[in-house]
Amino acid sequence: MSLDDETAHGHEPATDELAPEEAAARQELVRAVGDCLEALRAEMRVVVLGRLLDGLTLEALGRLLRGSKDRIWRLERAARRSLRSCLEQKGWEAEDTLAVIEGGAR
Amino acid sequence: MRTSLIEALALWRRTQAPGPHPSFEELWTLAADGVRDPAVPVVGHLARCARCGGELRELAEAIDEASGWDVALAKAASARLTTPVVVGTACGRYTVAVHPRPDADEAVVTVEVAPAFRDALEGATVTVLDRGGRELLSARLVLGRASGRLRGLASLDCTRVVVRAERRGEHV
Numbered sequence: 001m002s003l004d005d006e007t008a009h010g011h012e013p014a015t016d017e018l019a020p021e022e023a024a025a026r027q028e029l030v031r032a033v034g035d036c037l038e039a040l041r042a043e044m045r046v047v048v049l050g051r052l053l054d055g056l057t058l059e060a061l062g063r064l065l066r067g068s069k070d071r072i073w074r075l076e077r078a079a080r081r082s083l084r085s086c087l088e089q090k091g092w093e094a095e096d097t098l099a100v101i102e103g104g105a106r
Numbered sequence: 107m108r109t110s111l112i113e114a115l116a117l118w119r120r121t122q123a124p125g126p127h128p129s130f131e132e133l134w135t136l137a138a139d140g141v142r143d144p145a146v147p148v149v150g151h152l153a154r155c156a157r158c159g160g161e162l163r164e165l166a167e168a169i170d171e172a173s174g175w176d177v178a179l180a181k182a183a184s185a186r187l188t189t190p191v192v193v194g195t196a197c198g199r200y201t202v203a204v205h206p207r208p209d210a211d212e213a214v215v216t217v218e219v220a221p222a223f224r225d226a227l228e229g230a231t232v233t234v235l236d237r238g239g240r241e242l243l244s245a246r247l248v249l250g251r252a253s254g255r256l257r258g259l260a261s262l263d264c265t266r267v268v269v270r271a272e273r274r275g276e277h278v
Contacts, residue, residue: 037115041144045150049153054159054163055163056162057166057170060166065141066140087111
């Protein structure tokens with residue numbers, strides 16, 4: 001697989017063409033998000049990412065994880081709550097998170 | 107609704123190197139049958155890989171659209187059609203072939219039903235759609251086969267083919 005392929009599929013450095021402090025803030029956020037995701041159960045991880053980033057339906061995730069729509073909904077809700085709480089514990093308030101992503105330093 | 111959590115997750119995913127992608131068949135199995143253990147590596151890959159997450163969504167949507175229909179999915183050639191493409195559908199019921207004619211913007215499309223399903227499907231009208239929903243063939247199954255001519259190959263997208271059979275307004 002070429003580097004171009006990998007980039008086209010979403011793998012890209014988080015810090016290209018950013019001021020050093022912005023790059024550092026992004027790296028810190030990425031690390032925090034990664035740590036918080038790691039703390040989730042595998043099924044919660046795939047549910048929250050599938051729902052929020054891939055647009056998978058409750059039905060689709062229910063088929064994937066062999067669970068009911070209700071169970072997937074509860075997993076999503078729990079995962080979102082855990083992620084927000086985990087990020088907050090690491091010092092990332094929602095506003096901070098947004099500011100870093102939009103290009104400002106923390 | 108977009109939230110900072112979504113943006114943070116998207117940022118994280120853009121930094122991931124998800125590794126080798128699962129095959130179409132693996133994704134299809136995931137979308138249709140799921141997994142017993144969510145801790146298997148392929149599920150971890152899905153979490154990290156935007157491309158596979160998108161493909162899973164497309165397959166899941168196709169399965170949802172197919173709900174209540176006798177539909178099968180198959181992966182076919184992604185390149186512009188210049189050589190014959192023969193694919194078996196995921197459930198093994200149909201074999202779809204597209205034979206482009208040399209020096210002409212047309213092809214012959216055939217569907218062959220697996221022997222085990224021939225009696226049940228004989229006489230039904232089989233329809234083949236490409237990924238974009240374009241109808242490639244609609245013809246009656248006779249002796250387990252149907253065929254037709256297709257023009258305008260440039261706009262064809264055979265990366266996924268959907269087959270359905272119906273008889274007198276009822277899905278078979």
